[in-house]
Amino acid sequence: MNETLFYLQKRSSEFNREVQDLATRKDFQRFLKRVQTSGGGLRGIRKVQGGAWDGWIYRKGEIDQENVVKRIFxxxxxxxxxxxxxxxxxxxxxGEGLYLHERLLISRTVLGALRRKVRMGIASGRPRFEAELALRRFGLIAYFKSAVTLDECHKEEERAKRSTGRRSKRTKPHPYSILRVIREIGIPSPRCAYVGDVVDDMVAARRAREKVEILAIGFAPGGKKDRTAEESLRKVGADMVVRNPQELLQVVERL
Structure with a gap:
């Protein structure tokens, strides 16, 4: 959100609600000043806009129509x-996409070593297009036996709704994506570990434990000086927390 507002502030000068007008006029400066004097952020937007255009504020609607926030992002x-x-x-x-500035948290060298020891899969909350974009860019598609993304979670939600008449989420912290990856990898009675860097990852792994033998491994690369992330992961049930890729490799070697 901050990157989006920075871009708007840099490139714009008064607000208009029509998407095509926004693209051609880029009049955001006045709007942003009003938002800033109203408290900033989404709270400031709500005050300026009142009840108007909730879809813009809350990121609802189609990307080629009223959902300007999602489109710009x-x-x-x-x-x-x-x-x-x-x-x-x-x-x-x-211009170029910000995805080009993403970097690997775990090097290909370490991933290659892990790949030789275990079968790996991905349970991601990102859309498949974006997940595969990153995997192709870093040459990692062949490293993983399965990848379950936001797309598959949404499809399962629709399938469940048709079956039960009710919609229920399958995105994390629901364990669906983790359990599906394990199933697709296809090892009978597997011993598993799920590595994640946010709270929902650990909660999902703990819930998956009702079905399979699995460790919830938190990844907090901030180092010893930044204990906040590590404490958050442990608080929701991480079995262990590693701070760097080499430490993760050592953990896997001991399993």
Missing amino acids: QEIYLGDQFPSLYGFGPLFHK
Whole structure:
């Protein structure tokens, strides 16, 4: 959100609600000043907008219609990959995508060593297009036997709704994505570990334990000086927390 507002502040000068007008006029400066004097952030937007255009504030609606926040974010994040996903061109940002600045938290060397010892899969909350974009960029697709993304979780939600008449979430902290990865990898009676860096990852792994033998391993790369992330992961049930990829490799070797 901060990156989006920074971009708007840098490139714009008065607000208009129509998407096409926003693209051609880029009049955001006055709007941003009003938001700032009203407290900033989403709270400031709500005060300025009142009850108008909740879809814009709450990120609802279609990306090619009223959902301007999502459109701007996706254009900035995806860059030249935006048309490949959505089938139409960008309006606000025609430069490179921020995804090009992402870096690996675990090196290919360590991933390669892990791959030789265990079968790996991905349970991601990102859309499949974005997950595969990152995997292709770093040359990692072949490292993983299964990848379950936001797309598969949403499809399972729709399937469950047709069956029961009720919608229930399958995204983390629900264990669906983790359990599906384990099933797709296909090892009978597997001993598993799930590595994640946020609270929902640990909660999902703990819930998956009702079905399979699995360790919840937190990943907190901030180092010893930053204990906040580690404490949060332990608080929700992480069996252990590692601070760097080499430590993770050592843990796997001991399993």
